[in-house]
Amino acid sequence: MTSTVDNAQSTPDVADTLGAVIDEVIRPQAASVDREGVFPRSGVDALGAAGLLGLASSTEVGGAGHGMRTVAEVVERLAAECGSTAMVVLMHYAATAVIEAHGPREVRAAIATGGHLTTLAFSEYGSRSHFWSPTGTATATDEDSVRLDARKSWVTSAGEATSYVWSSLPLSRDAGPMTLWLVPADSAGLTVTGSFDGLGLRGNGSRPMTADGLRIPSTAMMAADGAGLDTALGAVLPWFLVLNAAFCLGLADSAVAEAGRHLTATTLTHTGAALRDAPVTRRDLARLMIRTHALRAFLGDTLTALETGRDDAMLRVLQVKALAGETVAEVTDGAMQLCGGSAFRKELGLERRFRDSRAARVMAPTTDALYDFVGRVATGLPLLDEANR
Known part of the structure; x- marks a missing residue:
């Protein structure tokens, strides 16, 4: 890591x-x-x-x-x-x-x-947002090569990345729940099988990909056969969840800033008052700012917990994306309401941030899954049921 x-x-x-x-x-x-x-x-x-x-x-x-x-x-x-x-x-x-x-x-x-440019290829049609339960297979063809077969449902930068960190079932079915591979983009049998026309994040190239008889050398395995879930939880998950929180913070903070600029610059001609002159408007802006600043503080504490090896570091990591996803959804929604009809115009930039923010709740691990993880950790249960490992 x-x-x-x-x-x-x-x-x-x-x-x-x-x-x-x-x-x-x-x-x-x-x-x-x-x-x-x-x-x-x-x-x-x-x-x-x-x-x-x-x-x-x-x-x-x-x-x-x-x-x-x-x-x-x-x-x-x-x-x-x-x-x-x-x-x-x-x-x-x-x-x-x-x-x-x-x-x-x-x-x-x-x-x-x-x-x-590299990216993750975890989500599959068969297991959807349960990234920890791959259905795609890996089969040894000889001592030096492996065949991969899978239908990946969402791969950011699909067809654009140079390589993919690819999950599959292990070669040996009793080795563990998952194995990870480094798959070059030019591998024969690897194809992008759909387009992406999303509500938000419209340029991130999150498209389905298929491995059909894809051959890679056995040396493309990362970590041991079956150890992919432990690698995903230990090496990937902290980076993925914390950076998702930072992503949400950037969207929320920019939405609040844009709303503040609009309320300051917009004047009602018939009264001569700026929108910011209404106490209720200032109150609502303040609430959005406080939510955003609270997320920044929590993200900072999560990073400190990781940097200092605090006992609650993993709990913070699990909490931070859940908090961030809900915060950015509420803050961008609030900014849209605060700026009224002007927010629906694309030139203000708020409706784009509003749409982009929707992904945080549903990107695996989803907010609901993270709530369950946090509850499991808080009550002394393992992060995942043994049946899912």
Whole structure:
């Protein structure tokens, strides 16, 4: 697992570099990415060229060596500008966590230098959001190769990534519940089998993929056969859940800021008063701000818990996406109501953030699943039933 503690170049350098990419590429294209539903290739390439796709990669292979806190700040700032780009990068960092721990050095180095985009391929038609229960198979064909067959239902950056961290049933049925593989994008038998025309995150390329007799070398296995669930829970889940919370925070914070600007700049001609002059309007804005600031504080505490190895770190990790998903849904909804009919115009940017925020509740682990996980941990039960492991 990549480190949760920052130990490399200074955060101000990252902030300045990211700011330049946002100003020059990502912000100007955010509306068209959403409107046309196109993958934000130019933004992703610019982030790679700036070294930001290698932010969580080890310095040993040429990466920046940053931990989760700085990476979360990057995802937050990207989400404030373009949710689709932020989700692509979020999934890249989550997959990088596995590759850093178990992937080949040449792929790690390619990610570190910004020339390799990776992503997770966990969700399947057969098990839907229960990522911990794969139905796709892996079959040894000889001593050196493996055949993969699966129908993946949602793969961010499908057809755009350079590699996929792929889950399957283990080779040996008594080895464990899941095995992980590093699947190159150019593998024969790997196809994108559908399009994506979503409510939000319209440019994140989240499309179904099929492996039909896909052949990979046996060395593509990451960790031991059957150990994929432990790897997913230990290496992937903290990064995925925390970065999802940062994604939600970026959307919520930008929605509140946009609402504040609108209320300040908009004047009623017949009274001469700005919208902000109404006490009820200020009260409602304050409530949205407080909810957003509370999420920021909780996310910060979660990162501190991970960085210091606190006993409640895993509980915080499970809680933070559930809190974030509900917070961003309520805050963006509140901002839409606060700004009235103006919020329905695309140029204000609120309706895009509102739509993008809906994904957090249903992206696995869903909010309901996380509530169950938190309740299980709080009452001394294992995270998953043995039947699901």
